[in-house]
Amino acid sequence: MAGKSKTRSLQVFDTELSADTVEWCPVPPSHHILACGTYQLHKGPDRAGDEDATPSRTGRLYLFEFGQKGHMSPPLTELQRLDTPAILDLKWCHVPLSEKPVLGMAAASGELQLYTLSVNQERHYSLQALSSLEVGVDRLALSLDWSTGRGDSSDVRVVCSDSAGCISALCLAEGALMPLSQWKAHDFEAWISAFSYWDTQLLYSGGDDCKLKGWDLRMGPSSPTFTSKRHSMGVCSIHSNPHQEHILATGSYDEQVLLWDGRNMQQPLSQTSLGGGVWRLKWHPTHPHLLLAACMHNDFHILHCQQAQEGSGGACPILASYILHNSLAYGADWSHLPLDEPAPCSPTTAEPKKSFMEDGGHLRIQYESPTASFDTSLEDDAGRYIPEGATSPPTSSASGQALSPDGDSPLLSFLLASCSFYDHMLHVWRWDWTPDECTGQGLAEQAAAGDKLTP
Template identity: 70%
Template sequence: MGWQSRTRSLQVFDTELSADSVEWCPLNQWSHILACGTYQLQKNEAKAGVESTTPSRTGRLYLFQFHSQGSFTPPLTEIQRIDTPAILDLKWCHVPVSERPVLGMATANGEIELHTLIDAQQGSCLERAMSTELGPDRLALSMDWSTGRGESSDTRLVSSDSTGSLTVLSLGEASLNAISQWKAHDFEAWISAFSYWDTQLVYSGGDDCKLKGWDLRLGPSSPTFTCKRHSMGVCSIHSNPHREHVLATGSYDENVLLWDGRNMRQPLSETAVGGGVWRLKWHPTQEHLLLAACMHNDFHILHCQQAMDGNDGPCPILASYILHNSLAYGADWSWLPLSSPPPSSPQEPAPAIVEFTESGGHLRIQYESPTASFDTSLEDDSGRYIPDYTLPPEKTAVPSPAPLPSLGESSPSVSCLLATCSFYDHMLHVWRWDWSPEETETVSGGDETEPAPS
């Protein structure tokens, strides 16, 4: 039996500032709520004829609600925007705090801020609850909650920062307190994450190309393991909330690795995705589906069942969302169930088409993060400078093995709502993915997404 994979864009929203983080609320009553964070690097104005070398980093937090009201009504509605320091990461707590949803935010001024979702007369809105500083002269780069499996006992957070340090924080009734802080990496610690099955275990990845594990019961004097399997900076880690010991990691080296946490010497699988892997997200209910934000090469959904069962080889790519025109940074699955058929195409926005009459040039950006500014130049294949043109980096084709696997007898089809955002074009996309059996033998490539403009 063949399988049909189809992505369909529902709505596009201009965030005005560069977008790098997007998160759906995981709590049932509020699963229609979506948050999006932005990061804008701005040079300060010169003073007394001297140009300032210290950039300012500003951001904005958007809050949306999603209501599907038919094919011709945009489903996403902005309900709040808050000007903030630049936002590097957003995460909703997986359980209510004092019976309310809580959104955590890692900011460029080195703070972790918590916002509570409240019901006001005009609808839901976020209200700042508490915050804590990680330390001077640092950017908070990531955060994760210990509540990934929906367990509410001993709610804690872990954060990583630009000094290479990790901080574990405990959430009290009215305060957010640092339990421990230690130097974990030689350069920026891009990512930190809990093991959702044993929340005394913490993972971290840094610009030193190292993936490390830490046991909070033993203290931070030395890691439980140091893995150098990634060849470039490690910038994404996510513990599988459905399958114990399974861990996914991503890197600037353009590979997604799956691990058994009991053996960190050799990964279960390695999948080349054609772009630096900034974020990885396991599906809320399907243990084998993994969403990857691949910077220079769009967004991909990976099928990880065979790898988790011990079979060798890369994970098949079931679908790719290719309608963004800039760096793919933020990505998340919605917890909302989708039972209705996909909307008809008239509501689907058309992506901007940019054509260049000159050929022979390409732009290579091997290494990049949302915290850095950089200069690029366009060169031809001989290394000669081509002036006055700016082209996006060439995207790498990601082949998908065939035949594609099914999702199993217990789940003959899946329909998912997703949100993704991209950086320099400051765009938020809401889209759906449908994966279902079909009567034809095999869908070539496993994806029926409309082709991107050339």
Template identity: 70%
Template sequence: MGWQSRTRTLQVFDTELSADTVEWCPLPQWSHVLACGTYQLQKGDDKQTAEDSAPSRIGRLYLFDCNPQPSFIPPLTETQRIDTPAVLDLKWCHVPISERPLLGMATASGEIQLYKLMESQQGTCVLECELSTKLGPDRLALSLDWSTGRGESSDVRVVCSDSSGSLTALSLGEASLTAVCQWKAHDFEAWISAFSYWDTQIVYSGGDDCKLKGWDLRMGPSSPSFTSKRHTMGVCSIHSNPHREHILATGSYDENLLLWDGRNMKQPLSETAVGGGVWRLKWHPSQEHLLLAACMHNDFHILHCQKAMEGQDAPCPVLASYILHNSLAYGADWSRLPLSNSTPPSPQEPPQTSVGLTESGGHLRIQYESPTGSFDTSLEDDSGRYIPDQCSLPEKSSIPDPFTSPARDSQSLSCLMATCSFYDHMMHVWRWDWSPEEQQKPSEPAPSS
């Protein structure tokens, strides 16, 4: 049985400043919350002195509430914007801290800032700066990761990387974020740092020196536990699989995605050419074989990694591509927000009925069809204006993993995503549907005369 893959744009938001990171809150009660960070380099006036005309890096942190009900109402509502130093990375802690979600932010001022999610008097969610710590002078904080990827709440720590090539391990206390150790890890920028979610004493890092390294915090950071030169350009993305022990994904400016078994870092399990620098990698929140990649010059892709994870030494096939951004593909994340078939109307609202193309006066336009067989559609009115998608949404909670068994080929999968691109300062919210094609019944033989 064949499968149909379809992406659908739900909303496009102009972030005004260059957008480079998006993160959905992973906690079930707050999974409707989305954060987006921006980075803008401002050059000084040529008439000013050299010191005064030094470029400054400004940013903005956006917070959104998402309600992806099948209606003409755009799913995102902006609830807050905070002007900050330029934002290089955002990551939510995977467990609540003091019963609240906590968002970590890496900034161009060399700080790691932590924001607590609170309810405002208006009933919406807002962020309040809780803690911050400076990594050191004359450096940009480039990435961060939490040790809580598998939902473990004891000994919560943060690891971050910076433009001096250093890594810093931080411990979160009741009212403090304290550096446990800091060490020089790479010759140039340390683009990325990440925990092994299965053994949080293990940290991985990637740098502009083209090296991927591992560090055992129990042994001290004086020397790495391994150094790999398998990537041929700067290593800029790393993500430990929270569902499968030992599985690690890495990406590089060399346009290759590598899958690793952490027990043998001499040779990757597989190598996949994705046609653009791999800036961010995100494993699916529940489907262990699905990997989302932000590929800079070559858009966003969803890859299926089952065969590679089973040691079959095969590239990871691309199941779907989202190519509607017009600039560098930087930020990407899966939402954990359940997608329901319908949303009951409130008592004040009349019941909503499904609107067909003819009834709405809309025109279905296929925006692209990718080599992976996926395509994006949008609904337009007679003036060519975009109308949000109107299709019903399958229940996500009832969907088992459709990839591991042929017996599950009758199942479908629907996911909500957020992605952002740099120079066009755009954030897109879209959904991906993967479903089996309807098998046509064999035609009945004509009656004999």
């Protein structure tokens, strides 16, 4: 099922503070905009008798633009940085609000903050504070999700979880956050909360008490619709599939990804062990069977979930892994942006690859002060920028899709971002995938029905 697959680093950026969340903007025409959040813990002064000094937490919100500017420069440009409370989670609303993209932020100050993305006449993008609401005193806001995952803008709501084990449901009234309800959902930290994108009256939550719970806003928060103890450690990631009704993915410190049918939460459809605590899960924005996992101690992985979603019961195969981070893998996201210049496929013969270095290319290391970003890349003798790991100059393709060398299956190219904690690094990378014949036919059918699959 896997086909041919390769990941390639495009650029690395030093966020200076520990990075834990990245989000590509899902609202057109701003798919090239990327936000990254950081979290830095500052321990209290080490004085005698002051062992219980309260630590402080600070953060920084970065805004970037990804641009395919040719081969002379790396693609990512920093647009803005804002000093904030420490950031635990970021999520863009999937639809524009008052004709602008809106970014939500869960902060260690206990606040849920909203920012609008604005653009001036010079096409310069920036984030502007819109609204904030404290979900509770002496607690950290840990996660958020929007109800708009399938592109529905009729009733926009937000759900937030916090370190006191509470879940908060909120709505927007004239751009301001307004609380709808809040309840105690978990005995310890409620690491994650999420909507069912198919019935946004339904919520899911996961906590450090090892429980996955469901809630129906129409019934009130007095009792959950279900409680699952199928995960053996804290539940820290949940994502509803926006393309296939009832399908839910959950991840845990127990290193397992479970797929569920929301109509039967007694037993998962499948279980996949990834060898690291699964901090974040993201379904692909257009391909319903691709699932991205950030696995803390074991890098980032892309799963193919079709057979599991169809009830086979087996583990989901790993199509690709990105292993170039050197610290805890926390934040990861797919971009909606098509890649205009897909990298060439790997050779189908057994002949040794000939690198750019052998062809007369040379290594270029670029340092950009004071942003502290850096990029290590190859360029040929003409000075053209070459994606790392490529074996020949890219060829142009407006659709981001090319044929594999045998001409049978399409080469699919995806743009992703990921970040890691203690080494404070943001990576932008691409995944080139030539599915096998069976999977390729299925993806071709999906592409033909693209309008139906895109939220």
